[in-house]
Amino acid sequence: MRTVLKVVDNSGAKKVMCIQAVKGKKGARLGDTIVASVKEAYPNGKVKKGKVVHGVVVRAAMQRGRCDGSEVKFDDNAVVLVDKQGQPIGTRVFGPVPHELRKKKHVKILSLAKHIA
Amino acid sequence: MGSKVLPQALLTIPRQPNQCPTKKLVFSNVLSRRSSPLNSARDSFSRVSSTYVGSIFDPIAVAMKKRAFVVRAESNSESEAEAAEEGGAVAVEEPSEVKAEGEGEAGAEKEATLESEEAKPPRKPRIKLGDIMGILNKNAIEASEKERPVPDIRTGDIVEIKLEVPENRRRLSIYKGIVISRQNAGIHTTIRIRRIIAGIGVEIVFPLYSPNIKEIKVVKHRKVRRARLYYLREKLPRLSTFK
Numbered sequence: 001m002r003t004v005l006k007v008v009d010n011s012g013a014k015k016v017m018c019i020q021a022v023k024g025k026k027g028a029r030l031g032d033t034i035v036a037s038v039k040e041a042y043p044n045g046k047v048k049k050g051k052v053v054h055g056v057v058v059r060a061a062m063q064r065g066r067c068d069g070s071e072v073k074f075d076d077n078a079v080v081l082v083d084k085q086g087q088p089i090g091t092r093v094f095g096p097v098p099h100e101l102r103k104k105k106h107v108k109i110l111s112l113a114k115h116i117a
Numbered sequence: 118m119g120s121k122v123l124p125q126a127l128l129t130i131p132r133q134p135n136q137c138p139t140k141k142l143v144f145s146n147v148l149s150r151r152s153s154p155l156n157s158a159r160d161s162f163s164r165v166s167s168t169y170v171g172s173i174f175d176p177i178a179v180a181m182k183k184r185a186f187v188v189r190a191e192s193n194s195e196s197e198a199e200a201a202e203e204g205g206a207v208a209v210e211e212p213s214e215v216k217a218e219g220e221g222e223a224g225a226e227k228e229a230t231l232e233s234e235e236a237k238p239p240r241k242p243r244i245k246l247g248d249i250m251g252i253l254n255k256n257a258i259e260a261s262e263k264e265r266p267v268p269d270i271r272t273g274d275i276v277e278i279k280l281e282v283p284e285n286r287r288r289l290s291i292y293k294g295i296v297i298s299r300q301n302a303g304i305h306t307t308i309r310i311r312r313i314i315a316g317i318g319v320e321i322v323f324p325l326y327s328p329n330i331k332e333i334k335v336v337k338h339r340k341v342r343r344a345r346l347y348y349l350r351e352k353l354p355r356l357s358t359f360k
Contacts, residue, residue, distance in 0.1 A: 059317065068329045069305065075318035075350070096314040102284050115315045116290075 005079040009090030012045015013038045030064040031100035032057055046089055055079035056106055058097045072098055072117060080109055254303030261326040268333060270308055272296050273341035275359055278323060279332040289331055293359050297346040311349060313358045
């Protein structure tokens with residue numbers, strides 16, 4: 001809620017503000033989907049300012065534990081915009097993405113990413 | 118059956134030697150009671166107790182010898198519950214270890230104590246409660262070191278870690294970066310690696326003795342004057358970049 005996240009695909013938005021975590025009462029973590037409102041956008045893009053979109057959190061400054069005892073944390077909070085079915089709106093993803101997306105079945109985002117952390 | 122009589126017998130035996138003169142009769146009663154059920158089980162026991170009943174010259178000395186004898190026999194041959202009453206702290210904490218040892222040595226020590234009534238068997242070093250976690254951690258680390266030796270890693274080392282990820286079964290993931298902290302916690306000793314990947318800083322915590330880690334290699338070392346390099350988060354990305 002109210003967290004401003006960076007958009008790291010070429011869908012046209014620059015910054016979105018989280019309105020709701022789609023699943024879970026306690027909020028969304030790395031790998032979860034959120035409902036967000038676009039706060040800042042590029043002039044010619046697929047999404048415009050004020051639009052309500054869904055996104056997948058691909059980078060979080062809060063550490064996320066893995067099952068082997070390791071933890072991963074990034075320096076910023078970033079999101080990739082997706083449609084209701086989970087397919088990304090953009091065609092490119094910038095920056096590293098974590099493994100956790102594989103378990104959440106966001107295979108398309110993983111395949112678009114340049115680096116998997 | 119014999120085991121059930123013994124603890125009560127122990128409790129009726131007076132703890133302080135001064136009480137013995139007044140309770141001499143009780144003492145001999147107890148002994149005679151004890152000898153009958155033991156006859157069936159352990160002949161050697163009853164033989165010794167009958168000699169003690171006959172010769173109560175010095176009640177103090179006899180009481181002390183009797184008590185010492187009974188205590189030793191108890192801790193050796195009985196289970197943990199009875200031994201705990203006598204203050205045998207060893208048996209309570211490590212029941213599996215002591216029970217195995219106790220049963221193995223019960224036969225040998227019974228003969229030893231009966232042959233030489235005055236000589237004590239060699240004392241096993243007692244494992245204290247506070248040492249258990251340390252011992253368990255040490256064993257776990259030794260077991261993991263046998264599989265894969267872990268080099269000495271300190272803050273400021275630039276390391277390369279080859280990790281096997283269950284999801285990515287085809288190829289080992291390689292993580293390179295500078296160690297910004299090391300937390301020592303026995304088997305869960307961890308190191309935190311920082312690196313700039315594609316323009317974004319990433320910090321990953323790795324447990325050193327994890328079986329998923331296939332190789333750790335120290336590539337370089339940077340001179341640092343701290344144990345935790347958290348200041349690198351505020352500095353230029355250039356300082357955390359490693360090719």
